[in-house]
Amino acid sequence: MKGASPKAAGNPSVARTRGRRAKALVHYADKPILLIMRYIGRRPLAHAFVLLGIVAAVGCALGSQFAIKNLIDELPAGRHHPAAIVTAFLIIVVLLFADNLFWRLSGWVSVRTFVAVTGDVRRHLFGYLLSHSTGYFSNVQPGTLASRVSATANAIFTIENTVAWTALPPLLSVLGAIGIIGTLSPLMSLALLLVSGCMAAVLFWLGSKGRSRHMRFASDAASVDGELVDVISNMTTVRMFDATRRESARLHSFLTHEMTSREASVRYLEKLRLLHAVATWLLSSGLLGWVLWLWTRGRATTGDVVLVSSLGFAILHGTRDLAVALVDLTQHISRLAEAAQTLLVPRDMEEMVGVPALQVRDANIDFENITFAYPGRRPVLDHFSLHIDAGQKVGLVGPSGAGKSTVLALLQRLFEPPRGSGAVTISGQCLSDVSLASLRSAIAIVPQDISLFNRTLLDNVRYGRPDATEEEVLRACAHANCLDLVRSLPEGLGTVVGDRGTRLSGGQRQRIAIARAFLKDAPILLLDEATSALDSVSEAAIQLALDRLMEGRTVVAIAHRLSTLQSFDRIVVIHHGRLVDDGAPNELSRRAGIYRDVLLRQERRAATGNRQPEVVAHARMAKASSAFDEPA
Known part of the structure; x- marks a missing residue:
């Protein structure tokens, strides 16, 4: 008979690590930004490389704008001094090449890094959920939990991509453009900085005001996912009672709520985008008029006019893209917050550290x-x-x-x-x-309601002892009087039993559970109506097997x-x-x-x-x- 001291259970450091991780996750339940930073911090070098690559790429793009300005200023004397034209041309070519190179390097590294973050999030959330009490799972739909685990990981993945490729580049472009314009007119640069800052602050404030709409949409979307899983997993019952139309009508009501909340969320975003479009149009028009006024007074060259015009359009498009990205980020962060608050609730049966x-x-x-x-x-x-x-x-x-x-x-x-x-x-x-x-x-248990995984018979029988050999599994099946069942299946122990074991009869599932208890060989055995699903002939045979199983064990x-x-x-x-x-x-x-x-x-x-x-x-x-x- 086997004892009860597995390596993981007997290792205090394992329990200590698990406890610290659980407490850390609970701490971030209502702090989505810090939750993201936690996982970014697990791969600091890779994220730093992506960030530096983006900064370098944006710097090269802005540098090429300034190089074009120099090229235009050199054109009047270019026929007499071609070396200056060639130099300006080569600088532009090098900057354009470096611009593309840095983008591709950042993208290459980000693929592995951002995907790895989603894997970390799913693993940790799944591990945290596994340690919840039974009562927690009885109060929440399994489909809703699964949906929110995926939603949390996907939200962090989307946020990282949005920041890296949609929010950060225009932000750096706007700041760089304002800095370059400052070399022409510090007053113009200061005015741009103040106006852009105020506009970003107003948009961010308005974006945060819509958080309740975004969280309502995230909650309704998760409810729809939970309903879908619930109905699909009980499809036999649905058909048994001819309830397909009733379930379709029920789902329609959930979808109606979800679509209404989605529309409210998206429409709010469009209002913010419209406000930003008007503001950037006024800003760009004023900037172009200002530089033309400086040109008429001889305080700006033709190249300066071209440079400020191109940078003005860069600021226009940059602030527009930045506003869109910030508004989208608000929505994604709201979804992340809703999912995290649902998943990272304190566990009512927390295991002490180092037990x-x-x-x-x-x-x-x-x-x-x-x-x-x-x-x-x-x-x-x-x-x-x-x-x-x-x-x-x-x-x-x-x-x-x-x-x-x-x-x-x-x-x-x-x-x-x-x-x-x-x-x-x-x-x-x-x-x-x-x-x-x-x-x-x-403890080994043979329950009344047998739950099997949608895996092979071999995986299900040795679930309590993953290291058991196939011979040991077959011996346990023989003790449980289900060896004939195994031999009758085309793939034997390699047969997949279906969702919750639906490809097997109730009596067959009961025998598999008894074989699983035989294989586990625990000192304490719990039997909960262990022969309830068997006919009288099978019950007699299984009772003999149970008598052998109970020998030398404490049985309840x-x-x-x-x-x-x-x-x-x-x-x-x-x-x-x-x-x-x-x-x-x-x-x-x-x-x-x-x-x-x-x-x-x-x-x-x-x-x-x-x-x-x-x-x-x-x-x-x-x-x-x-x-x-x-x-x-």
Whole structure:
């Protein structure tokens, strides 16, 4: 039997790194700009090279404008002094070549750098999401989460590209053009600087005022993605109830909201662009009139007029492009902020830094005075206490909602009791004080609702032990009585089982889950209706396999059919979150109580061949569900 100390779980430095990264990500939830800078800072040299390349390219472009001005000024005397013309021409050629060279070098480096940033973002966000509690995932649509992970990475990629190729070049061009004009007229340069600065500040302020529109659009777009994934993943149910038209109508309402918010977002951007177009037209016209006035007074050469005219148009186009880029950036940053605020919420079950690994010495389990309630609901467990000796097989029975599945969930630390509301321990170690990885490696579970990945049978069976050999996998399949299934498939263990295992029947998925538990070989085994999806013939065969699997392990099982628990050491009866009866199966069957009532009822049904759902007549069960099963 394997212990519970995997390398990652037992390495304090790994846990410490994971904890620091999680806290850092939470810190950036409402700081999108700093979040971007965090990932830029992971590759400072590559980003610096891209930045310097852009600065050099813009400098060469502006330098070529100044070189053209010199060429024009040299033309009148050029026929008598051709060397000056040739020199001016060569300078322009060199600057144009350098301009293109720097652009291409920056672009080449940016391809790898910007794409690598998106990979970092996706990895870190995915890793952060994986450590959220089960309750977090039950409150958010999976499609929405997946959409926002991609939206965050794509937003950062778009922002980097927009800054590098759309915002930064015109900004540098405008500033450089103003500097060059300053060599002709410092007063003109100062006026341009003040007017451009004021215009940029007004546009930025107006852009920030539209942030709520952009965030509303981002939220509505994510909702549409979540609805699409939800419907597609439940397509069998949709067709079963002939609900295609109803779902189309429902999606239409979501799309209507999304299109309305998108239109409001985009229309606001167009208003800003219109305002900027009028402002730059007035600015460029005034600049051209000013330089012509200087020329009439002999304070500017013909080359100066050409230079200022070309730079004026550069400023016109540059400020226009800059305004468009800044407005677009506002929209993308708003989308990034919305996605980050949704994903980077504080985790309600944060793992402490440097926690030790669970050391399973004897695999005994203790629930110590547990009081637990799901958010917004009444307590499911009420001062619940239970001790399970190592190697003991314990069955949990009780009406639906009594707290059986909650007991298994707390044992796996899918949820955690509040401070002061009791504790769960294994081998005397409180579960909140050990690493989650080591705890999960100590427990194997065969659930009622089997979830398989859209991967091969081999990948699914050895999910708990990725390093297992194919021979070990086949041996586990043989123990779980599913070796014939493997051999009957065309590709054997290489067969892809479909989304959530839809290419297999319910009983086949159950056997694969049992084989997975065999292969994991953990000291603690949890069974949640492990044979519920099997027919009577298969159940008998699987029960023999489960008997072998339970040998030498601490077992906690939930079962609706009490006959499957007759070989267990103890039966624990739970009602209204409290332990109301406890003892060996034979002992409880002779003692008046819930267990004996249900057992007699099931025996009479089995004797008459009636397989209808159980209806417990005992007065104690009148207010509870009749079945001994409970939703997870």
